Amino acid sequence: MGEDPLIRWDWVWNNLDDPILALLLEHLHLSLVPLLLGLGIALPVGIVCARWQRVYPWALTTVNILYAVPSIALFFLLLPYTSFSLWTAIIPLTIYSLVILLPNVTDGLRQVPDHVRQAAVAMGFGPIRRLVQVELPVATPAVIAGLRVAAVATISMVSVASLVGLGGLGQLILSWGFDRQFATPIVVGTVLSVALAFAVDGLLVLTQRWLTPWTRMAAPRRGPRIGGGDRWR
Template sequence: MNWDWVVSNSHQITAALLQHVQLVGLSLLFGFLIAFPLALLAVRWPRLYGPSLAITGVMFTIPSLALFILLMPFTGLSMATSLIGLTLYTLLILFRNIVQGLRGVSPIVREAARALGYTPARRLFAVELPIALPVIVAGIRIAAVTIIGMVTVTALIGQGGLGQLFITGFTLSFATPLIIGFMLSVALAVTVDLALVGLLYCLTPWQRGVH
């Protein structure tokens, strides 16, 4: 471990980490904005669930490098290429968990909300989503950790965050960038996961006494 290299390249390491965080955050945001309404439609019309799950599943199975290569003729070596690819990889996980979370809401609870005069929108946001939140957040946690690992692949098109350190290490046959990239990737995954657990804890106070 060459600490002199770490100190002299601290700006490069910081920039790579920030880009990694940006790619992860935006891909999760865009993925959720797509998966959430799709999940609502699948819950409302169950026949849509199978085809939607199949399509998102197929996209998830496409090798990441092949997907980025397919996108490059349209978006070039840009952040858009990375974001589109990473967003597509979040859809299966987010869609499936949102649907399962909403399906887990008891029909009795829904009927009670209707009896109290809740509109469908108010029932969704005030009753159904809070109950489904643990399952939804579990999906976000899985998607986040998955994407943190996948971001490194986008270094091959110049947008890889911490993946750039891996390329530097392999190119120079120099272990320090590899070690730093690995340590920061693991630290980021653990930090994001714990942050989501903490967020869920804050948003679901009624569950604290369950166990």
């Protein structure tokens, strides 16, 4: 008898809705919610850190200490309080995303040129209006860059939550694959995890292009050179 194929397409088609699609949607939910919560926390904390620089080392040290706790240990520490709800995975993943997002938000706001701030003040912008209409848009590329790294890291870490009965595609890999010595769910779960990371990263790139249209302004086009000199048509 020959060996079983690596991918059994009949199993994929028969289980496309459940468990494959259901676990993919759970994986997406467990990835996006921590990112949004992390961004919601990193923005105000990053603004405070950019305004009062003495706060930044304390804030960064705090999130780094929490990041040092292994994810598996943190999942099990939360179980008595969150049971087997999605929050058992969302809370640790939110903490881990802060380690990436907080420095990017803070550095992005610090990199706003002083003359830009002064120009906004000269135009009569108050602190809130200057922050919303000037500083945050200028810091957007740095924030999106942090989101892209945090998104890929979070999507990969979600699978670890399968050890506590969550984890989206991690369950497909662990429960349906390794536990049953069945290669097809392992391959499907791995490929879908990578594809999800690429899709979210691409969406964030498009979001940055939409939020920062000035970065797409093309340089003036030059016509063909005339002769061998330096003149351009």
